[in-house]
Amino acid sequence: MVEPAPSQLETDALRKDRFHLIQAAPVAGSIGAEARELITSAEDIFVFDQSGRKLIDGPAGMWCINVGHRNQALADTLRDQAMSLTYSTPWYTSNAPAEKLAQMLAERAPGDLNHVFLTTGGSSAVETAIRLVQFYNNVRGQPQKKLLVSRQGSYHGSTYLTASLNGRPRDHDWMDGASELVRKLTCPNPFHRPANLSVEAFEDFLVDEFRALIAHEGAGRIAAFVAEPIQASGGVLMSPPNYLKRMRALCAENDILLIADEVVTAFGRLGHIFASEDVFGIQPDMITFAKGVTSGYFPLGGVMVSERLFAELRRSNHPNANFVHGLTYSSHPIGCAVAIRNIELLEDGLLEHAREIGPYFQEQLRTLEELPLVGEVRGAGLMAGIECVADAKAENPLDLDLTVGKRIDFHCQENGLLVRPLINMCVMSPPLTINRSQVDMMTDALRKGIEATAQDLIRERLWRPA
Ligand code: PLP
Numbered sequence: 001m002v003e004p005a006p007s008q009l010e011t012d013a014l015r016k017d018r019f020h021l022i023q024a025a026p027v028a029g030s031i032g033a034e035a036r037e038l039i040t041s042a043e044d045i046f047v048f049d050q051s052g053r054k055l056i057d058g059p060a061g062m063w064c065i066n067v068g069h070r071n072q073a074l075a076d077t078l079r080d081q082a083m084s085l086t087y088s089t090p091w092y093t094s095n096a097p098a099e100k101l102a103q104m105l106a107e108r109a110p111g112d113l114n115h116v117f118l119t120t121g122g123s124s125a126v127e128t129a130i131r132l133v134q135f136y137n138n139v140r141g142q143p144q145k146k147l148l149v150s151r152q153g154s155y156h157g158s159t160y161l162t163a164s165l166n167g168r169p170r171d172h173d174w175m176d177g178a179s180e181l182v183r184k185l186t187c188p189n190p191f192h193r194p195a196n197l198s199v200e201a202f203e204d205f206l207v208d209e210f211r212a213l214i215a216h217e218g219a220g221r222i223a224a225f226v227a228e229p230i231q232a233s234g235g236v237l238m239s240p241p242n243y244l245k246r247m248r249a250l251c252a253e254n255d256i257l258l259i260a261d262e263v264v265t266a267f268g269r270l271g272h273i274f275a276s277e278d279v280f281g282i283q284p285d286m287i288t289f290a291k292g293v294t295s296g297y298f299p300l301g302g303v304m305v306s307e308r309l310f311a312e313l314r315r316s317n318h319p320n321a322n323f324v325h326g327l328t329y330s331s332h333p334i335g336c337a338v339a340i341r342n343i344e345l346l347e348d349g350l351l352e353h354a355r356e357i358g359p360y361f362q363e364q365l366r367t368l369e370e371l372p373l374v375g376e377v378r379g380a381g382l383m384a385g386i387e388c389v390a391d392a393k394a395e396n397p398l399d400l401d402l403t404v405g406k407r408i409d410f411h412c413q414e415n416g417l418l419v420r421p422l423i424n425m426c427v428m429s430p431p432l433t434i435n436r437s438q439v440d441m442m443t444d445a446l447r448k449g450i451e452a453t454a455q456d457l458i459r460e461r462l463w464r465p466a
Pocket of ligand 1: 122123124126233
C-alpha cells in the first residue's frame with residue numbers, strides 16, 4: 001500500500017497533535033506519537049481535510065451528524081441558549097430546555113418509558129442505566145440480582161462498567177473489566193453462524209442459550225440484558241428476524257430488565273426517533289441514547305426509564321434510599337436546547353427522507369457483493385456494514401489481513417470518501433441528508449476502493465480471488 005509521504009502531512013498542527021494529544025484507542029507502540037488525519041471544516045455530508053480534499057463523511061462523524069454538518073438552525077440555537085442560560089446545576093435546580101426535552105422524549109418513547117435521566121454521551125447513558133438497575137434491585141430487596149448479560153460483538157462504551165459489557169474481538173485483550181458482573185452470549189450475527197444451522201435454527205440456538213444461562217445462574221441473580229438492536233460498532237450486525245422479540249419475552253418471564261442501547265439506532269438512523277418499537281416491535285424497560293439526539297452538535301445522552309420501575313421504587317420500604325448519581329453536565333441547557341431543535345428538524349421531513357432513501361442506500365451498497373473480496377453487505381436504514389472475506393463462498397472472516405478496512409479507507413479517500421474501517425469491515429452511516437446521487441457517488445468510491453485494495457492484496461501475494 002502506498003502511504004502518503006510524511007512531508008505532505010507534516011504541518012504545525014499535526015506536529016503538536018503528535019506530541020501532546022492522546023488520541024482515542026491508541027496503540028502502545030505508537031502512543032504519544034501518532035498523527036491522525038486532520039479534518040479542518042465540514043459542510044452537510046462533506047468534510048474537508050487539511051490538504052483541501054473534499055470527502056463524503058461516510059460514518060457521519062461517529063454515527064452522529066444526523067442533520068448534516070454546519071446546520072445553521074442548530075448553530076443559532078447553540079449561540080442563543082449560551083446567551084440566555086449557559087448552565088444551571090442539575091443537583092439542586094432545573095432548567096426549561098431540560099424539562100421540555102424530557103417531555104418531548106417521553107411523548108416519543110415506546111410504552112411507559114416516561115422518564116429520562118440526561119447524561120453527557122453514550123457511555124454515561126449506559127453507565128447510568130446499569131447503576132439505576134443496581135439501585136432498583138437493592139431498594140426492592142433483591143441485592144443479589146446483579147449479573148448483566150451482553151453479547152459478543154457488542155459495544156456499549158468506554159467507562160469501566162460499560163466497557164465490561166463490550167464483546168468485540170480484541171476489546172479485552174489488554175484491558176481490565178468487571179468480568180465478575182457480566183455474562184456474554186453468542187453474537188447473534190447470522191453471517192458467522194455455525195455452517196450446519198439455518199437462520200431459524202440459529203435463532204432457536206441463541207434463545208435457548210439465554211434460557212440455559214438463566215437456568216444455570218438462576219433468574220434471581222440476573223439483573224439485566226443489555227443489547228443494541230443492531231450491533232453497530234461490531235460491524236452493523238443484524239440479528240435473526242424474531243430474535244429480539246423472543247429475548248424480550250424471556251426477560252419479562254424471568255424478571256430481567258431489558259436495556260435497549262439505542263445510542264446509534266435512535267434519532268433517525270433507522271427513520272424513527274426510537275427504533276425499539278417502531279422497527280423491532282419491542283418495548284424495553286430502559287432505552288439508552290446519545291449521538292443523534294443532538295446530531296453531534298453538543299455532547300448529550302440519556303436513559304429513558306419505565307414508569308413501572310419508578311412506581312415500584314416509590315412503593316418500596318425504603319422511601320429515603322438515595323440514587324446517588326448525577327453528572328455536573330446532566331440536563332445541560334445548551335445540549336437540551338440543541339436536542340429540542342434537532343428533534344424538530346428530524347420531524348420536519350428528515351425522518352421521512354431517511355425512510356425513503358434508506359432502501360435505495362441498502363440496495364446500492366448491496367451491489368458491492370458482486371466483488372470477490374466482499375463477503376456480505378448488510379444493514380438497515382442508513383447504517384450498513386461491508387464485510388470482506390478471503391473466500392466469499394467459504395464465508396470465512398478475512399484473517400490473513402486484519403488491516404483490510406484501513407486499506408479500503410485509504411483508497412476510498414483518494415476517491416472522495418471517508419469510511420470507518422473496522423478490521424475486515426467498513427461501516428457506513430452517512431448524514432441523513434444524503435440524496436440519491438450522493439449515494440451513487442459513495443457506492444462508486446467504495447467499489448473503486450475495494451477493487452484497488454484487492455489489487456494491492458494480489459500484488460502483495462496476500463490474497464487471490466476464489
Ligand atoms: N453504546 C453504543 C451502541 C455505541 O455505539 C456507543 C459509541 O459508539 C456507546 C454506547 C458509547 O457512546 P459514547 O462514545 O458517546 O460514550
